[in-house]
Amino acid sequence: MVHATTQGNSNFAGTTAAGKSPSAHDKEVKLIKTAATDTGHTKKAIMAALRAIGLAGNPANVERVQELRADFEMVRAQRFCDRASARLSQPVPSLPTPSGRAPVLLPKGTPSKRLTALRIRAISAHAKGAFRHGAPGGTRFTVGFASCTSKVNYSVELGRNYDVYRGAYKGWGANVDNHQICVPADWRLRVERKGLANLGGLLTLDVLPMESPAGIALYDAVWASQGRGYDVRTERGFIAKSGDEHFHGDTPENAIAGLLRKCRILKKHMATVADLSSSVDSFIAKFSASDVKVSLDDARQTGSCEYGIRSWCQSVGIDIARVKVPVTEILEGFRKLPLSEVRRAVLFAARRHRVRLVNGS
Template identity: 50%
Template structure:
């Protein structure tokens, strides 16, 4: 009985069939589809990983295929980066301007260190110190310090200078000598930049404005502020004063009361308007002014009353005297001394005082001649 061929034992393959290697399985997808899928796989970051992935997909690990994978990946990145622009074009129907491309790598823009409150406080301190050291004495031989505090309490606004001694400053033959130290402590409101600095009120007639609150003046051309200001005292001392400041154009006036400030600014404006003519003493340069009045009679003196009658406020007068080293207790000084001090610290108020003194002296001389 013949055997069933399906139940027969399989025959042993021939030597040629056993030694023939098995061919790799052909890919079921197109080559480009496989390359795109490999490009989308972010884990294949190296050429070696891409080559192994190509062989697993049934493709040879040729360099051309590897380069094509990375080229497709760069194309995918560009397509993703322009997604927002393409959506905007599809929505509006208008072409969007291309973003500027930079060839060189740019450094990231970093914010300064600290919180926003710390940064604005640092700016307040730096701005106030720059104005203060320009108007008031600062920097003793033994050392200096400058501290700025903030307060919403108007009674705490002020400028204080404490003097101390340093015995270690000098060396050599002067070792053991005392050196003075000046330590400045200033308290200003948190809104000092907006209240004072942005309104150009920080430096008025050589006085440092610490606080200024606008009040109604009743006149549209005159600004009136309830203010706190500091002026130079003897040595490194600073005097804090409170009152009102009136300002009109380039002129200002400090006074204890609002009425006094308004009267003072009107008097100063009137005096300036009467004398502010072409080639008048107020229109010439400082050198021409000194040359013109240095030819006056040597016996002419400039007094504090001349400064007051010309429209200057008391605080401005004292500030200028301290700045140039003149003792206000003298009451009056020779004209040549006033002009020499004016050359070192020129101010419009000093010009007005000199003009007032010269006119007063001529008037007194004329009356004396008539009496004879």
């Protein structure tokens, strides 16, 4: 191939055997082979390559190799321009001038593999933000893709890692929480981009749109809620959503009724309660010295669904069986997981407490 290129380029005139002694011809062939090999472009590298094949590393031979390489590049560039001109409507006279910027390289892997990795990262990030994880032995998130809604699931299995502890505790097993998530392959389109990924501390795994009244979006949904310890439960029901408000219910009617009640309560108190928009630290500082006790009924009266109440209590370590909880404990949990529903329950309890003091009961 090199010999054919040499004959096709006028710059190689006189490099064949015609009119030259055999030794000169052999030398020229070796120079051409050296120029065609990837031996480095510095003079030092060329000199070393020449000496390795028995030629002198003098300036004349080095310059000849550099000239041959320049000729090769010119032929390659012309070949590229010819191919480009054959595909385009107008001729391409020369290669574009390099901009000097670093090239933009695509990520490794095929587009399908990159898309799968993106889907796994998306659901894993939401799961880490919603549920308890980080056992002493490590955490593992495994994401699979379901072909139908019945296979959508979220489960956590506790394992053992015997390589964590050393010294006197060597051989003891450390807990490992293995999160196994199965969602539709288009979860990002069906759930995340609609703003349904994390609603009130509940991770939405799948939704199917349903017919609903005007102004309300109703979904047949599957979601996951925090259980005791590292446990995560998979719930199936319905989600009603309007604007930024939502409600989880076991039937479509309950979901819509709960959402409407929640919106009515919000409209009634939004204009008079500025604490709904205050910062978390300001809200905690204002009510931390209060002796108010918050009950489950306070959360229900402000529109919170049973699924959200139970999941939040499990997430922050509050026993849901307790009738009333001091507001200081609620605020400690609110700092860990600041949901607007918790803020409304505290405000409702504080208002109820003030009314009781005014009435003297």
